[in-house]
Amino acid sequence: MRILVTGGAGYVGGFAARHLLAAGHEIAVVDNLSEGHRASIPAEHFYEGEIADRALVARVIREHDIEAVMHFAAFAYVGVSMERPREYYRNNVADTLTLLETMLDSGVKRIVFSSTCSTYGETAEMPLCEDSLQQPSNTYAFTKYCIERMIQDFSRAYGLSHVLLRYFNAAGAAADGSYGEDHRPETHLIPLVLQTLLGQRDKVSVFGDDYPTPDGTCIRDYIHVEDLATIHALAIGWCGDAKPGRGQVFNVGTGSGSSVMEVIRAAESVTGRAVPHEIVARRAGDPPRLVASCDKARRELGWEPRYVALKDIVATAWKWHEKHPDGYPDEDRDGGKPE
Numbered sequence: 174m175r176i177l178v179t180g181g182a183g184y185v186g187g188f189a190a191r192h193l194l195a196a197g198h199e200i201a202v203v204d205n206l207s208e209g210h211r212a213s214i215p216a217e218h219f220y221e222g223e224i225a226d227r228a229l230v231a232r233v234i235r236e237h238d239i240e241a242v243m244h245f246a247a248f249a250y251v252g253v254s255m256e257r258p259r260e261y262y263r264n265n266v267a268d269t270l271t272l273l274e275t276m277l278d279s280g281v282k283r284i285v286f287s288s289t290c291s292t293y294g295e296t297a298e299m300p301l302c303e304d305s306l307q308q309p310s311n312t313y314a315f316t317k318y319c320i321e322r323m324i325q326d327f328s329r330a331y332g333l334s335h336v337l338l339r340y341f342n343a344a345g346a347a348a349d350g351s352y353g354e355d356h357r358p359e360t361h362l363i364p365l366v367l368q369t370l371l372g373q374r375d376k377v378s379v380f381g382d383d384y385p386t387p388d389g390t391c392i393r394d395y396i397h398v399e400d401l402a403t404i405h406a407l408a409i410g411w412c413g414d415a416k417p418g419r420g421q422v423f424n425v426g427t428g429s430g431s432s433v434m435e436v437i438r439a440a441e442s443v444t445g446r447a448v449p450h451e452i453v454a455r456r457a458g459d460p461p462r463l464v465a466s467c468d469k470a471r472r473e474l475g476w477e478p479r480y481v482a483l484k485d486i487v488a489t490a491w492k493w494h495e496k497h498p499d500g501y502p503d504e505d506r507d508g509g510k511p512e
């Protein structure tokens with residue numbers, strides 16, 4: 174297919190874009206490089222710009238005869254979203270509305286959207302199924318929830334076929350260490366642990382050890398970024414075959430959870446080095462346990478994650494961090510990112 178990838182220079186978007194290229198699809202990436210990295214996408218597929226730039230997006234759609242959109246572009250820092258909600262509603266919700274309008278005006282009616290398990294919020298029900306109650310508990314999650322609803326409404330009214338993918342914790346890197354995770358600031362556990370092992374940080378702060386989990390630390394479902402890429406390709410294929418107005422929602426995780434301490438132990442076992450860490454206070458808003466039920470994606474898309482062992486996921490991330498301790502080249506970072 175011919176696919177417009179918004180945010181395709183970012184972490185998950187970049188892996189999905191490169192996977193689509195390798196699978197023989199034609200892609201055009203639109204990314205404003207506020208968070209993404211030019212080096213992660215071949216230049217001939219890349220357009221620097223805003224998804225809300227109607228003229229740019231319409232031109233890319235026209236010139237590439239685009240049939241479907243994969244929409245990754247978004248701000249994704251929970252803490253910043255609570256402090257500066259207007260930026261999150263503008264960038265995530267309002268700009269997606271503009272993107273959807275441009276798609277409709279250009280006759281493109283297929284979309285795969287990057288949503289998040291954090292739209293479920295705190296719930297006792299585990300593992301989380303696609304029809305579990307959604308109660309987003311922070312602004313970032315609420316913007317993703319708004320977009321889900323907007324796409325579903327547009328689907329019903331204007332015949333968009335769509336897939337909403339609710340990711341659990343994206344992690345890992347290319348097996349050869351060529352591409353990986355580079356957020357600034359970095360807030361995610363696995364890169365923070367690996368940066369500590371590289372001596373770039375003194376120690377890892379473990380946010381609370383008094384949760385109702387076996388070792389007292391929070392449990393998350395870590396899903397390898399290449400497995401996320403493969404489900405995007407399957408999802409876009411589903412949209413291609415679907416009747417207008419049809420939609421699907423899939424959780425994307427492995428179905429098994431790992432605690433913060435298990436992540437630290439996995440990194441120690443991969444590298445043979447001890448991870449300096451200290452237990453600190455809980456981080457506000459962290460649910461004790463988030464684990465996906467992924468039966469639906471297996472059943473309906475035939476998707477199967479290749480990486481199921483946490484150690485294997487961490488090993489790929491370590492390869493990237495060891496080879497690229499400073500991440501991607503810096504020249505395009507424009508200071509527009511959240512502090």
Ligand code: UDP
Binds near residue numbers: 342363379
């Ligand atoms: N975490 C931690 N120390 C850190 C960063 C994260 O203990 O410096 C914990 C966090 O509380 C959560 C888990 O690691 O339980 C994963 O956090 P991350 O920010 O990577 O992803 P999230 O689950 O918040 O999307």
